[in-house]
Amino acid sequence: xxxxxxxxxxxxxxxxxxxxxxxxxxxxxxxxxxxxxxxxxxxxxxxxxxxxxxxxxxxxxxxxxxxxxxxxxxxxxxxxxxxxxxxxxxxxxxxxxxxxxxxxxxxxxxxxxxx
Amino acid sequence: xxxxxxxxxxxxxxxxxxxxxxxxxxxxxxxxxxxxxxxxxxxxxxxxxxxxxxxxxxxxxxxxxxxxxxxxxxxxxxxxxxxxxxxxxxxxxxxxxxxxxxxxxxxxxxx
Numbered sequence: 001x002x003x004x005x006x007x008x009x010x011x012x013x014x015x016x017x018x019x020x021x022x023x024x025x026x027x028x029x030x031x032x033x034x035x036x037x038x039x040x041x042x043x044x045x046x047x048x049x050x051x052x053x054x055x056x057x058x059x060x061x062x063x064x065x066x067x068x069x070x071x072x073x074x075x076x077x078x079x080x081x082x083x084x085x086x087x088x089x090x091x092x093x094x095x096x097x098x099x100x101x102x103x104x105x106x107x108x109x110x111x112x113x114x115x
Numbered sequence: 116x117x118x119x120x121x122x123x124x125x126x127x128x129x130x131x132x133x134x135x136x137x138x139x140x141x142x143x144x145x146x147x148x149x150x151x152x153x154x155x156x157x158x159x160x161x162x163x164x165x166x167x168x169x170x171x172x173x174x175x176x177x178x179x180x181x182x183x184x185x186x187x188x189x190x191x192x193x194x195x196x197x198x199x200x201x202x203x204x205x206x207x208x209x210x211x212x213x214x215x216x217x218x219x220x221x222x223x224x225x226x
Contacts, residue, residue: 004157031212033213040218040219041219042119042203042205042216042217042218043214043216045213045214045215048212055212056211056212056213091157091158093158103160104160104214105160106158106159107157108155108156108157109157
């Protein structure tokens, strides 16, 4: 079974530029999560989707971050414009259903550096 | 608040036991978890414990849960150099489906 795929693996941009990350969850997984992991910290949930609807986006900085999950499969996370403090690893995870929190499978992450 | 606390660093010799500790915040959390993160890799679920359990053992891993003190620990028996990684504890706060992670404990195993 293929795992959670993310691209790109690394991205370097200048502040005020925009960037987009892509995630392909495990086939059949209805729930998709985006986490932000700043160096030296644990991951923090940005947004959770159930199929193509948003379940929790309370910690998403909506003035600059946006995310979508069209057709309930792949998802993109966008930052526009980026700030220096957005430098982090962005992790995507998926689970079979929202109740299976303990069965979240994580992708390798996208490491973003904002200069 | 949602602060899950862990000590930052642990160093052990190969063959020793490692004990990583965690203090969580929500006494009603249904599940508590331990994840492992190796350099450049995503998070790997090691084990989890249901809140009505005191202990769970899985091969070299033993999880102890003290609900009264909101304390969770992970013991790794016969620690190997391949166990060197960052270990995160996490909880699912009541009413939420998200994971709230601790700051991580970097385990260094020396030969």
